[in-house]
Amino acid sequence: MQIALALVLTLVSACALNLGYLFQHDVAASVPQLSLRRPVASLRSLLVERRWLIGSGIQAGGFVLYVVALALAPLSLVQATAAGGIGILAIMVSQITHVRLTGLEQVGAAVSVVGLALLGVSLFSSHGEGSGATYVWAGIWLGASAAGAVLCVMLLARAIGRGPAWGLASGILFAAGDVATKMAVSGGVQNAVFLVCLIVFYSAGSAVLQAAFQHGGALTTAGLSTLMTNALPIAAGMVLFHEPLPSGWIGAVRVTAFAAVVAGAVLLAARGKEAEALSEAGGRASAGTSRPVRAAHGSQAPPSGPA
Numbered sequence: 066m067q068i069a070l071a072l073v074l075t076l077v078s079a080c081a082l083n084l085g086y087l088f089q090h091d092v093a094a095s096v097p098q099l100s101l102r103r104p105v106a107s108l109r110s111l112l113v114e115r116r117w118l119i120g121s122g123i124q125a126g127g128f129v130l131y132v133v134a135l136a137l138a139p140l141s142l143v144q145a146t147a148a149g150g151i152g153i154l155a156i157m158v159s160q161i162t163h164v165r166l167t168g169l170e171q172v173g174a175a176v177s178v179v180g181l182a183l184l185g186v187s188l189f190s191s192h193g194e195g196s197g198a199t200y201v202w203a204g205i206w207l208g209a210s211a212a213g214a215v216l217c218v219m220l221l222a223r224a225i226g227r228g229p230a231w232g233l234a235s236g237i238l239f240a241a242g243d244v245a246t247k248m249a250v251s252g253g254v255q256n257a258v259f260l261v262c263l264i265v266f267y268s269a270g271s272a273v274l275q276a277a278f279q280h281g282g283a284l285t286t287a288g289l290s291t292l293m294t295n296a297l298p299i300a301a302g303m304v305l306f307h308e309p310l311p312s313g314w315i316g317a318v319r320v321t322a323f324a325a326v327v328a329g330a331v332l333l334a335a336r337g338k339e340a341e342a343l344s345e346a347g348g349r350a351s352a353g354t355s356r357p358v359r360a361a362h363g364s365q366a367p368p369s370g371p372a
Contacts, residue, residue: 071138074130075146081127083154086274086287087161088120093278101276111275128267136250140243141302148181148295158284170284173332177292180325183318198305203248206305207262210241210297218273228281229289231273236293238270243298244305296326 092114093099099107111117134143155174159166166174198206217234224230245263248256270290277286302308 067137068142071134071143072146074134074137075143078127078130078134079147080153081123081130083157083287083291085120085122085124085127086154087157087283088116088123089275090278090283090287092117092120093275099276099279101272104272107272107275132246132250135243135247139302139308140247140306141299141308144243144295144298144302145181148178148299152178154288154291155284158282166284169332173329174284174288175329176325176332177288177329180322180327180329181292181295183322183325186315186318198244198248198301198307202305203244203259206244206301207241207266210237210244210266213237214241214269214273226281228277228279228286231277232281232286232289233293235270235274235277235286236290237297238266238273239290239294240297240301242266242270243294244301247298247301247306292326292329296323 092111096110096114099110101107131143131147152174155166155170155178214234214237217230217237221233222230242263245259245266248259249263274286274290277290280286
């Protein structure tokens with residue numbers, strides 16, 4: 066009964082988080098350039114937007130439900146359930162924003178959902194809590210996550226585009242926050258230090274994601290962020306928290322699932338790079354005209370004429 070309740074809470078949480086992403090993307094894509102070097106000014110430009118605040122409130126509610134689910138069930142099982150978030154996001158993009166997904170986006174989202182669904186199947190066969198993570202290894206995981214996010218922002222952006230690269234970076238940071246959250250709700254006075262870590266990582270992830278929203282569409286940026294947010298904590302559940310690893314054909318299903326998740330991420334990133342290139346070309350062509358407005362699927366609408 067406890068596990069079932071956790072899964073229901075996780076599904077509701079995934080819906081809330083992704084709905085919040087759409088609200089935030091709509092605003093972040095239209096405000097002046099956000100900069101991680103000017104956090105106060107950037108945050109102020111978002112806080113004055115009512116739609117962004119609504120999205121943040123919805124996300125906060127979803128996060129509370131997620132924390133409760135983590136307290137009731139293993140990390141890997143919760144994340145396997147939340148993995149459907151990429152599918153939910155794709156549906157929301159097409160239905161709420163009335164923007165038709167491209168063929169590449171549809172394939173990427175579908176492959177990712179299939180992979181994450183297979184991953185969920187492999188986890189349902191065994192979902193013990195495991196023996197828990199040590200403070201040292203949890204700290205190493207968090208440090209490696211921070212380094213990985215920095216590398217994405219500084220190096221990967223040239224290869225796949227800033228939107229996809231920063232979306233991946235935000236997902237890595239959110240995943241680290243999930244690990245810190247699991248440590249924080251595991252009990253013990255010493256685990257209180259991870260409360261600070263989760264605040265830092267979630268705050269950093271949110272800031273990077275808002276910047277990503279300005280360079281890519283909701284499905285590409287938030288989609289890649291969601292994929293990393295789901296996949297890395299599942300791996301952490303097995304590696305750090307020693308949650309049971311299935312053997313035999315179930316293990317093969319898990320390997321196939323991870324391969325599908327990576328393939329879906331690559332497809333979404335490829336679309337994001339293409340859209341960003343078109344966006345920048347449109348921006349150069351429209352120099353001196355009104356600022357282009359980004360569409361929800363990652364490209365920009367054709368620049369309007371002079372005001």
